[in-house]
Amino acid sequence: MAMRNAYVDQFPAEAKVIKAAFWSSFLALAIGGLLGLVQALHRTDVVRFIDSADYYTVLTAHGVLLAITFTIFFLVGIFTWAVTTSLERGVVDTRFTWSWYAMMVVGTVLVGVTIFAGFLEDAPEILGAPLNADVLFTFYAPLQAHPFFYVGLVLFVVGSWLAGVDWFRTWWAWRGENPDERIPLPTFMVLTTTLFWYICTFGVALSILVFLLPWSLGIVDSVNPLLTRTLFWYFGHAVVYFWLMPAYMMWYIMLPKLSGGKLFSDPLARVVFVLFLLLSTPLGIHHQYLDPGIAEGYKFIAMTNTMFLLLPSLLTAFTVVASMEHGARQRGGEGYLGWLRALPWRDPVFTGMALAGLMFAAAGFSGMINAGMNINYLVHNTWWVVGHFHLTVGTAVALTFMAAAYWFIPQVTGKALWNRSVALGQVLLWFIGMTFMSNAMHRSGLFGMPRRTAEPQYSGFEFEPAAGTVGEINAQVALGAVILTVSLALFLLNMVLTSFNGSSDAIPDNTYAGTLSGPEDAPEILDNLKLWTAIAIVLVIFAYTLPVASIVENGGLFGPGIEGQQLTLVPDTATVLETVREVMP
């Protein structure tokens, strides 16, 4: 035990918080993933476990638990690891760390209870409204949730803000001790990501605190739906980078090391993270290409910014692959492609992350289709989009996190992984399952199969796939979903059985990749966080002032006066139609 130098040996107090955050995220993954299977089988009419009227309760839980809870709990864990490991010092005060974690837990429980109360025959009335929140993870008006849902979200987001404060505090303390040093790369990545998280969550906080929460409490009687949508998407695109940046961080600082080499370029990595800080937020309107009430010109600006964001992703692909090649050649790999064989494919951490990166490349292609203003009209709100983001957040992020867990859980517990072969099988199964599910979803979208629909089997209407049959495509979705669920079960099994293991001496040291071209090659200005934040804010002001002003001018700050819809309570189409007419005169 004397020689071991794992994270838990260096930072035992921090390791406990990180472990708690990881387990919170695994729990969300377990519940959310199971609901994914329920949805896939329900929609394709293979087996229907639930009543279709409860579909949106399931879908809300799946979206919130996976896209918000699972991802963010995991990333606050690795960000805390990254800051402490790269600064070689603990957080300033672990009681503060525990308190933001606790705040996020309380928020999650409140949100979760409110969503799951939607399954009850008679949801209890609290604060004069029935407890439910069938509002999907996008929660914009006219859908309305119980106030607890919004309060829970606020607690969760504020918890994440305090986590950011914790990382900044730790960095400030370090800077005091090391005034002349460059910010270590992992900390740089965490801080830039946190900065755009602050910028983008400002919009959703505004939306909740000024509009949605007062509206659900009955303090104001209406809201402007387009305004709440726009504020959501102001946050909703940047949040995808909040999920993705930790995955990128893993690819930059873990993959090169696992491949046996070094990161190709520290300066390039810094440039990439600065570009994300600048461009993550001023493009949310690309989710609203089909929204009436926003002029085409603003949509065009959003599209242009989106296309610019391809640049840092392509830089990442280049740097990471170059670093892997360098590693493979260090291990004796040769030839144009022969070096690929020298990579450590037996290692589930490596293979999981590499396959996640490969799927992200595919997601990049379908993302470019989404991002094009005109071609987006073809796929908007179809299953194509769902196929796309199961490659991004559902694989590039989720699979990277699961693979990373195989390295992190031993680091923070001091226990050896229960079974590495099962882990390798698990990441391969996720890759295979997602291939089936996502490919079929993309193809469904091309013939107009809508997303967010419990029973897309319409009478008197046939979908016309350009290739294959609807039955076959549905079977492919169901098959993919089953394989994914098996993969998920294997992941959780490995985690649970690992936690029953005793402490082990064979845990690798807590390290990350060195660099071929280090921070000394990066211009000082890259570390000027104030400058980049200021530019990011200016870009946001440019992109959003005019569209928001015109939305408020046309629809009123608090809207033309519509009532909220609670979906489970109003299965009556006439009411829904009436609402639609009120929104779109």
Next chain:
Amino acid sequence: MRVSKAGLLVVAAIVIPIVVEFRTALSWFGIELSVLEGVALAVTIVLAIVVWAVWPSDGNGNAETEPTDPE
């Protein structure tokens, strides 16, 4: 073995998206493979790769090439 067992598994896994997408791509050229034909194609490719992998690389029956070695 010309590649490690793990490497072989990974290659087999990567064949699946290639076949799935290839089948869709072919249909744009009017060539429609049935599900069974698609599965057969995948199995054939994977088998071919397995045979290639276990085939001795220099005709010497028990040549054990380490995966990290050049061909």
